Amino acid sequence: MAAIGSRNGRLYIDFRYQGIRYKEYTGAQDTPANQRAAQQLLKRMEAEITLGTFSYLKYVKGGAKLGHRAA
Secondary structure: OOEEEEEOOEEEEEEEEOOEEEEEEEEEEOOHHHHHHHHHHHHHHHHHHHHOOOOHHHHOOOOOOOOOOOO
C-alpha cells in the first residue's frame, strides 16, 4: 500500500515496486493543495504499477535506487 507523508515540511511518496520499498521526496511543501496533487500522482503511479506500465525514472528524477532492479 502506498502513502503520502511529510518530513521537515516536505512531502514524500512511500510505495513498493517489484518488492522494493521506495520513499521518494517530491520537493513540494506540505500544504493541502500539494497533498492533493501528490495523492493524484500516487493514484497514477499505482495504476501504472498494476497495469505493468510503470517506469521509475518517469516519476523519480535522478533515480537513487536505480541500481536496485528499478527500470
